[in-house]
Amino acid sequence: MKKALCIPFLLMAQFLYAQLKSPGEFLGYELGERFTRHHKVVEYFEHAAESASNVLLFPYGETYEHRPLVMAVISSQENIDRWDEIRKNNLRRARMLEGNATDDDVALVWLSYNIHGNEASCLEAAMKTLHELVTGERAQSWLENTLVIIDPCINPDGRDRYANFYNQFANKDFNPNGDAMEHREPWPGGRPNHYLFDLNRDWAWQTQQESYQRMRAYNEILPHIHVDFHEQSYNSPYYFAPAAEPFHEVITPWQREFQVTIGKNHAQYFDQEGWLYFTKERFDLLYPSYGDTYPTYNGAIGMTYEQAGHGFAGLGIITEYGDTLTLKDRVAHHFTTGISTVEISSKNADRLTTEFARYFEQNVNRPAGRYKTYVVKGSNEPDKVRALVEFLNKQKIQYGKSNRSQTFNGFSYTKNTTSSVSISGNDLLISTHQPKSKLVTALFEPDVKLSDTLTYDITAWSLPYAYGLEAYALLEKVNVTEPYEFPSSEILKTDQKPYAYLAKYNSLQDVKWLCYLLKNGVNARVAHRSFTLEGQSYKKGTIVVTRRTNERLGPRFDELVLEATKKFERSIVPVKTGFVDSGADLGSGEIARIKPPKIAVLSGPQTSSLNFGETWYFFEQHLDYPITAIRTDYFNQVDLSKYDVLIIPNGSYHLFSESVLNELSGWVRRGGKVIAIGRALNVFKDKNGFSLKEFTKNEKNANKNDTPTLQERLKPFDASERDGLSSSIFGAIFKVALDNSNPLAYGYGSEYFSLKTSNLRFAYLENGQNVGVLKKESIPVSGFAGFKAVDKLENSLVFGVEKKGQGEIVYMVDNPLFRAFWENGKLLFSNAVFLVGN
Numbered sequence: 001m002k003k004a005l006c007i008p009f010l011l012m013a014q015f016l017y018a019q020l021k022s023p024g025e026f027l028g029y030e031l032g033e034r035f036t037r038h039h040k041v042v043e044y045f046e047h048a049a050e051s052a053s054n055v056l057l058f059p060y061g062e063t064y065e066h067r068p069l070v071m072a073v074i075s076s077q078e079n080i081d082r083w084d085e086i087r088k089n090n091l092r093r094a095r096m097l098e099g100n101a102t103d104d105d106v107a108l109v110w111l112s113y114n115i116h117g118n119e120a121s122c123l124e125a126a127m128k129t130l131h132e133l134v135t136g137e138r139a140q141s142w143l144e145n146t147l148v149i150i151d152p153c154i155n156p157d158g159r160d161r162y163a164n165f166y167n168q169f170a171n172k173d174f175n176p177n178g179d180a181m182e183h184r185e186p187w188p189g190g191r192p193n194h195y196l197f198d199l200n201r202d203w204a205w206q207t208q209q210e211s212y213q214r215m216r217a218y219n220e221i222l223p224h225i226h227v228d229f230h231e232q233s234y235n236s237p238y239y240f241a242p243a244a245e246p247f248h249e250v251i252t253p254w255q256r257e258f259q260v261t262i263g264k265n266h267a268q269y270f271d272q273e274g275w276l277y278f279t280k281e282r283f284d285l286l287y288p289s290y291g292d293t294y295p296t297y298n299g300a301i302g303m304t305y306e307q308a309g310h311g312f313a314g315l316g317i318i319t320e321y322g323d324t325l326t327l328k329d330r331v332a333h334h335f336t337t338g339i340s341t342v343e344i345s346s347k348n349a350d351r352l353t354t355e356f357a358r359y360f361e362q363n364v365n366r367p368a369g370r371y372k373t374y375v376v377k378g379s380n381e382p383d384k385v386r387a388l389v390e391f392l393n394k395q396k397i398q399y400g401k402s403n404r405s406q407t408f409n410g411f412s413y414t415k416n417t418t419s420s421v422s423i424s425g426n427d428l429l430i431s432t433h434q435p436k437s438k439l440v441t442a443l444f445e446p447d448v449k450l451s452d453t454l455t456y457d458i459t460a461w462s463l464p465y466a467y468g469l470e471a472y473a474l475l476e477k478v479n480v481t482e483p484y485e486f487p488s489s490e491i492l493k494t495d496q497k498p499y500a501y502l503a504k505y506n507s508l509q510d511v512k513w514l515c516y517l518l519k520n521g522v523n524a525r526v527a528h529r530s531f532t533l534e535g536q537s538y539k540k541g542t543i544v545v546t547r548r549t550n551e552r553l554g555p556r557f558d559e560l561v562l563e564a565t566k567k568f569e570r571s572i573v574p575v576k577t578g579f580v581d582s583g584a585d586l587g588s589g590e591i592a593r594i595k596p597p598k599i600a601v602l603s604g605p606q607t608s609s610l611n612f613g614e615t616w617y618f619f620e621q622h623l624d625y626p627i628t629a630i631r632t633d634y635f636n637q638v639d640l641s642k643y644d645v646l647i648i649p650n651g652s653y654h655l656f657s658e659s660v661l662n663e664l665s666g667w668v669r670r671g672g673k674v675i676a677i678g679r680a681l682n683v684f685k686d687k688n689g690f691s692l693k694e695f696t697k698n699e700k701n702a703n704k705n706d707t708p709t710l711q712e713r714l715k716p717f718d719a720s721e722r723d724g725l726s727s728s729i730f731g732a733i734f735k736v737a738l739d740n741s742n743p744l745a746y747g748y749g750s751e752y753f754s755l756k757t758s759n760l761r762f763a764y765l766e767n768g769q770n771v772g773v774l775k776k777e778s779i780p781v782s783g784f785a786g787f788k789a790v791d792k793l794e795n796s797l798v799f800g801v802e803k804k805g806q807g808e809i810v811y812m813v814d815n816p817l818f819r820a821f822w823e824n825g826k827l828l829f830s831n832a833v834f835l836v837g838n
Contacts, residue, residue: 020051020134023127031124032315032328035163038067038156044127045072045152052134054080054143061213064194067156069213074133075147076140079106086147087221093353094222094299094360095435096396101357107349110149110223110300111338112291115200117158118190118311119231120166121330126152126229128331129338139339142346149223154210155193162190162311174315176324182314188609189311195621196613197820200228201287201457203294204443205821206394207617219298219396224352225345226300228291229334231309235320237276238333239306240266243292244284245452250368250438251285251296254355258301258348265344269336286450287457288442289821297439299359301352305337360435367432369441371473375410378426380469383507385428386486387823388467395443398434400480401425410472411446413464414751416735416781421472429480446473447782458731458757460783461821465733465753468824489569497547498574500586501561502533505541506747508622508823509568511830514543515625516564518596518834522557523549526835528743529590531583534575538583541746541835544591546578592838597644597673599833602651604631611649611677614817618826636660640667645833650678650815665689669805675832677812681762684809691768692811695761695796729790731757732783736772736798743835744771744801744810747827753781754798754814755822759789762797762813772799799828801836808837 024030026044049057049072056073063069073083086106093101111129113122130150133139153159162185170182177183188196197208206212232239242259263279270277283304285293295302309317309330316326345352362368376385392399405424412419423429432440442448443463450459464471504510505526517524527542550557565572578586585591599619603612612629619627627647630638632655640646646664656664661683668674676683684690736752738745745752752772764770776794779785800811810832816825 020048020131022131030328031128032326032331035120035166035315035327036124036127037163037167038123038153038160041123041127041152042068042070045070045130048072048130048134053077055130055134056080056083058217060217061209063155063157063210065157067160069151069154069156069210071149071151071217072130073147073149074130074143075106076143079143079147083147090222090356091220093357095364096219096222103353105145105350105353107146107225107345107352108149108221108223109146109225109227109342109345110151110218110221110295111227111229111341112151112154113229114152114159115154115228115291116191116198116230117155117160117193118162118185119229119307119309120159120162120190120311121231121307121309121327121334122229123153123159124327124331125334125338126150128335132335132339133342139342142342144346145349146342146346148342149221151214154214155199157194158190158192165190166314170314176314176316176318178312178317180314183312183317185311187605187607188613191311192609192613195617196609197617198610200230200291201289201819203291204289204395205819207820212394215394218295222298223295223300224356225341226291226295226302227338227341228302228304229338230304230306231313231330232306234308234310234313234317234325236306236308237278238270238308238337239278239281239283239304240337241303242279243303244281246450246455247285248288248293248297248442249449249451250441252359252368254359255296255301258352258355259303261348262301262303262341262344266337266340269340273336275333282456284452284455286448286455286459288439288461290457297442298436299356305334307333363435363437364433367437367441369432369437369445370475371411371441371445372432372476373474373478374430374432374440374444374464375421375423375472375474375478376428376430376464377421377470377472378424378428381506382486383509384467384469384823387508388463388469389428389484389486391463392430395436395439397430397436397440398480399428399430399484401427401429401482401484402478403481406478408472408474408476408478410474413446413462413469413471413473419472421474423478425482428484429478431477431480433477444473450784453784455730455784458755458783460731460733460755460780462733462782465782466755466822466824468748468753490571496574497558499577500544500546500575502538502573502575503543503545503570504539505543506827508826508830509570510543510747511827511834512623513564513568513570514594514834515623516567517545517560518594519625520560521553522560524594525591526594526743526746526838527584527591529584529588531585532581533577533586535581536573540741541743543594544586546586548587594834594838595644597833598642599625599627599645599647600630600638600640600643601627601647602632602635602649603629604633606632606651606653606655608650608678611651611815611817614815614820615647615649617820618817618829622826623830640664640672641670643672645673645675647675647833648677648680648683651680653680653683656683661687665804668807668809671806673808673810673837675810675812678758678815679760681760681811681813684811685762689804690809691765691802692800693763693766695763695792726786727759727788729756729759729785730783731755732780732785734774734778734780734793734798737775739769739771742769742771742801743838744769744799744828744831746831746835752828753824754816755818755825756780756785756814757818759786759792760813761792762811764795764797765800765802765811768800768802770797770800773797810836
């Protein structure tokens with residue numbers, strides 16, 4: 001190696017990397033001729049790491065289907081030899097490690113590919129980019145001051161689902177006609193991961209295994225540049241930075257400025273080739289859980305690049321201009337912007353590192369957000385606070401408590417107004433004076449300031465609402481002086497044989513405890529009346545597990561209760577008698593059996609793959625409770641008498657003909673239970689035998705806002721898109737009034753904050769239980785909702801139960817499992833499954 005130092009640079013590079021094959025040489029075909037399966041891409045990256053000493057390959061996890069997740073680090077040999085030192089120095093620059101950072105001026109560029117599995121040119125471009133960075137003459141000078149991280153495939157499960165489909169059904173020579181089968185993916189398509197989640201909506205929430213593992217690695221590096229490669233409609237020109245409004249207000253002038261710098265660099269190459277492109281449209285920087293915004297709120301220049309194609313394009317597709325867009329074209333475009341990103345980053349490496357350090361210095365000393373401290377009251381349900389703390393730990397957000405009792409005026413999330421709050425040592429404090437300040441602001445602020453209401457996704461997500469917590473936002477800085485710790489749970493220990501075990505029912509952890517018992521054959525019951533026993537009060541919803549009815553388990557009965565109690569860290573109360581001080585005795589009919597439900601979930605075409613995936617994930621990963629997924633194409637052949645619960649996810653259904661609906665109604669009358677979510681409610685709306693009706697206002701206001709005004713009829717053409725916003729809801733939070741005496745709302749107070757993502761509206765049930773409703777003049781507490789949409793939501797249903805014979809239909813207008821991050825909805829959904837009707 002010492003001798004090689006004397007060889008001229010270009011010859012030395014050729015000598016070092018002579019063994020590195022091009023992707024075409026390695027695969028046996030040229031990029032763009034086929035869709036490469038994920039395992040071959042991993043093998044190529046392994047080959048690169050074995051062949052080139054300036055390439056490091058790190059496995060960082062695996063998918064639910066056990067495919068490896070890997071990332072490569074490429075730079076000059078000197079930088080690779082110092083990789084860990086450079087990484088740690090950057091974390092010190094970000095105040096995430098103690099100590100002073102040195103001025104190494106090495107830019108860190110992270111390129112992420114194929115988060116949507118069927119946006120299939122991305123992974124192919126990753127291989128081409130890796131090869132160019134290792135062997136390209138121009139790249140060697142860039143790598144002297146730049147480290148490039150390449151994640152070639154964020155979503156291998158979805159990628160292989162698409163590649164296997166295409167490779168199975170494509171013609172020998174690709175057919176560019178969009179009518180051909182090779183352009184028509186079957187449900188659910190390759191876009192999502194195993195559980196059918198959109199991983200590009202999960203960067204912040206990290207509900208999915210792939211997201212959590214990736215962000216754990218990301219937070220150990222914190223790049224200065226992050227690019228998320230995507231594809232869009234096959235007729236669209238290429239999109240790159242700068243992004244569209246709205247930008248979140250915490251995004252810095254530097255982050256805005258350098259997006260323009262990068263865009264101009266890309267434009268030079270695209271102009272030379274005559275390739276079409278656009279900027280500053282469609283793709284905004286607001287919702288915090290994208291592959292551009294999450295890095296942005298963590299100090300990077302975060303960007304999305306969008307190539308035309310998507311799952312429809314195959315190896316080639318005829319565009320609206322009569323041209324054929326090929327996979328080779330798509331790879332070339334993504335390759336060009338990837339290389340251009342590395343080039344412009346290298347040219348500005350010193351500025352990138354300087355501004356990155358300034359970003360975190362300002363976070364710690366001069367936070368950008370209006371609120372300086374967020375207070376989560378210690379009086380909240382401990383399981384909900386614990387869930388929030390687990391989320392904060394994922395983000396490496398700092399928190400703690402104060403050793404002083406103080407009183408402030410702050411914004412109350414539950415009251416939606418300024419209110420006095422006293423802080424004690426039991427309260428959880430999150431200060432914005434910390435390295436993750438802007439991320440804290442983006443996640444916690446009560447209401448996002450919108451510079452433009454035309455946005456790409458939901459406009460509200462504030463964590464206190466999502467977790468159902470009493471919390472306050474303070475203008476003042478409150479010093480966090482001590483670590484926040486939870487008291488240890490009292491684990492049940494008893495050598496005696498109690499008459500019964502009693503358990504509170506207020507959180508998802510309580511549901512998990514219940515499911516564990518039900519799965520293991522333990523009979524459990526639920527209290528439909530509050531009671532007092534042995535001096536303690538118990539609310540409706542309390543779970544009662546009596547020795548009687550569990551005799552068949554013998555000594556295993558107590559062992560199972562103890563196992564569940566330890567596993568889920570529950571505080572369970574053993575009692576010696578069923579004779580209560582007040583209320584219903586434990587043997588009363590008001591303490592009803594919880595029948596372990598056999599659950600079917602509708603899936604397949606007509607069903608929202610996202611909502612089905614949320615449901616599937618919830619049962620498997622949260623509750624570990626079995627379900628049977630039934631596809632729509634054979635639903636009519638299924639004997640529903642084998643099931644107790646049928647969940648119909650959000651979707652656009654036409655399988656429910658009058659005869660099918662009649663059969664379903666008969667099954668419900670015989671004791672079945674339907675849980676319908678979102679647009680699935682349209683199956684029952686205004687149908688004979690069902691109480692669900694379209695919402696209509698009273699006659700006096702029936703046509704209010706429905707008939708266009710003269711001004712609306714004369715509006716200019718270019719105002720029509722924005723005018724449509726007045727009837728839209730993109731994701732706003734509303735306060736719902738709850739009847740918590742109903743089993744559907746056990747474990748809640750009298751209010752629930754619901755994330756509403758559509759303008760669906762239904763009237764109060766005339767022959768049913770209106771458990772969750774929006775009352776008159778209901779307006780969002782956070783997020784954007786058009787005034788026409790809001791006006792039509794007055795006095796409308798959100799959650800309801802219709803009794804039919806021996807069974808029920810549970811109507812859920814809003815999705816309580818939305819993207820698996822709306823934590824406070826999970827108990828509500830569990831109640832619908834396990835408690836309603838028992």
